[in-house]
Amino acid sequence: MTRKPVDIGVPDRLYMVTGGRSEADNSLDLVTLIVSECEPTAGMQSEHTRILDLCRHPTALVEVSAELKLPITVVRILLGDLIDMGKVSARHPRAAGSVAALPETALLQEVLHGLRNL
Amino acid sequence: MGSATSEVPSQRTPLADAAEIGLKIVVVGGFGVGKTTLVRSVSEIRPLNTEEVMTQAGQGVDETAGVERKTTTTVAFDFGRISLNERMVLYLFGAPGQERFWFLWDRLFSGTLGAVVLVDTRRMADSWYAIDRLEHHKTPFVVAVNRFDDDPSRFSLDEIRQALALGDHVPMVDADARVRSSGKDVLITLVDHLYTQALSREGTQ
Numbered sequence: 001m002t003r004k005p006v007d008i009g010v011p012d013r014l015y016m017v018t019g020g021r022s023e024a025d026n027s028l029d030l031v032t033l034i035v036s037e038c039e040p041t042a043g044m045q046s047e048h049t050r051i052l053d054l055c056r057h058p059t060a061l062v063e064v065s066a067e068l069k070l071p072i073t074v075v076r077i078l079l080g081d082l083i084d085m086g087k088v089s090a091r092h093p094r095a096a097g098s099v100a101a102l103p104e105t106a107l108l109q110e111v112l113h114g115l116r117n118l
Numbered sequence: 119m120g121s122a123t124s125e126v127p128s129q130r131t132p133l134a135d136a137a138e139i140g141l142k143i144v145v146v147g148g149f150g151v152g153k154t155t156l157v158r159s160v161s162e163i164r165p166l167n168t169e170e171v172m173t174q175a176g177q178g179v180d181e182t183a184g185v186e187r188k189t190t191t192t193v194a195f196d197f198g199r200i201s202l203n204e205r206m207v208l209y210l211f212g213a214p215g216q217e218r219f220w221f222l223w224d225r226l227f228s229g230t231l232g233a234v235v236l237v238d239t240r241r242m243a244d245s246w247y248a249i250d251r252l253e254h255h256k257t258p259f260v261v262a263v264n265r266f267d268d269d270p271s272r273f274s275l276d277e278i279r280q281a282l283a284l285g286d287h288v289p290m291v292d293a294d295a296r297v298r299s300s301g302k303d304v305l306i307t308l309v310d311h312l313y314t315q316a317l318s319r320e321g322t323q
Contacts, residue, residue, distance in 0.1 A: 025224070030226060031140025031209050033133070055231030060140050060209060067284055068164035071192075072226070073171060093140040093229060104316040111141065111231070112309050114202025118160070118302050 017047055017070065018077040028076050033058040033091040045076050048087070055088055131163055136204045143308065144211045144227050146238035146252070148244030152264045152295035153212035154196045156236060160301040161198025161210060169194040170222055176287060193219050202285075215248040223255055232308050233259040235297065238266065239273050242281050260311055262293040262304045276291075 035058050040049040047068060054067055065075040082088040145153045157165050172191045196212040211227070213219060233252055235280070237245045250261045253285055275290045282288075284290070291307045294300045 013308065029140070029229060030211075031142050031207075033137055033140050033207075057135060059133065059309040060199075060207070062168060062209065063199075064170040066197075069168075071169050071171040075151050091138045093142075105313060105320060108231075108309055108313040108316055110206060111202060111208065112282070112306065112313060114200070114206060114208070114304060115309060118200065118298075 002088060019072055021077055024029050027078055027092075028061055028090065029093050030062040030072065031060045031093050033060055033093075034079060035059075035091065036088050038087050048082060050076060051082060052087060058091065131200075133201065133207055134204045137201070137207050139206045141202075141206065142230040142231045143208060143210045143211050143305065144154045144212065144230050144257075145236055146213050146215050146233055146248045146259075146265075148215050148238065148241055148248075151236045151238045151244070153214075153236055153306060156234075156262075156264075156293070156301050156304070157196055157198040157210050157212045158297055159298045163199050164203060165196045165198045165212070165315065167194060167196050167259070172218075172222060178230060182273060184254035191218050191221075193222050210239060215244060217247070220251045223251070223303045227257075230257060232312050233257050234304055235259055236293075236307055237261055237278065237282070239271055239278060240265060240266070242278070245282060249284070258308075258312055258315060260289040260304070260308045262291050262307075264293050265293045 002116060022025060023102050034051070034055045036052045036055040040051065040052040044052075047070070048079065050068055059067075059081060061075060062072070064079070070078075079088065079090070083090055145156055152164055169192050172193070192208050193214065195214065198210045200208045200210065202208055214229070234243055235248050235252065249259075249261075261278075261282065261284060263275065275292065279286075279288075279290060289307050289311050291304055293304050
């Protein structure tokens with residue numbers, strides 16, 4: 001596994017970060033909140049180390065992407081690996097997927113309340 | 119372990135540990151209309167930037183018409199963040215209105231609460247495509263008219279509604295994207311609209 005830093009937009013290098021894969025875990029939304037479940041360990045892939053550092057507090061997938069300067073798809077792959085290994089957990093947004101299942105008006109009322117208090 | 123925290127930027131403001139619900143609102147508009155300005159005025163963090171890469175493999179031929187031999191397309195966008203309470207955090211995305219962006223809409227913005235179309239009256243045609251695409255994706259939206267100081271026309275909202283062929287059900291609001299309270303009003307107008315829609319849906323069930 002490569003541990004070189006990568007440039008954005010050079011696909012060859014992006015494939016190296018992800019071990020050659022391009023299929024991302026699409027269940028991870030841009031605003032899925034990621035939380036580390038462990039400390040980074042020596043010898044870990046450098047991107048994994050950075051994610052575990054970053055997600056000591058809940059951090060949205062899109063923020064991980066911005067901080068690591070890696071495209072969304074690449075971050076989805078990296079996070080999918082970390083979730084499979086149990087090193088991070090994901091708090092999925094209620095609004096994604098099962099829109100019909102959520103008490104929509106209650107959710108929107110909470111959003112309105114939050115915005116008015118800004 | 120000595121270097122464990124060295125790569126985390128120290129100025130980053132973390133979310134509350136109880137944060138569990140991420141929500142999305144998208145601000146769409148043409149280049150230079152003030153999307154980033156609006157995001158910045160209401161965001162609790164300095165807007166961040168990221169991108170998504172679309173590879174040609176597996177995409178329909180028509181989607182990349184006119185960009186022959188190009189193997190990847192990159193779409194960059196800004197975003198900001200508003201912590202609504204301990205549990206809920208709203209992410210606000212400034213999305214470019216150009217054509218290639220819409221191929222990535224589902225991948226990036228499915229499940230979004232709704233959208234704000236930010237309009238510059240000097241370049242109203244830029245908004246037509248965005249409005250058409252949002253209707254196509256069945257994404258509820260409001261139209262915010264960013265009033266620039268040097269706008270000589272001062273079209274009324276009714277005139278703009280006609281020019282954009284907007285139905286009466288789409289809320290419109292005047293805005294100054296630089297002003298926090300104005301940006302906040304735009305978001306409240308959108309969520310109020312979503313709430314009203316949700317109420318009438320629940321009423322018919």
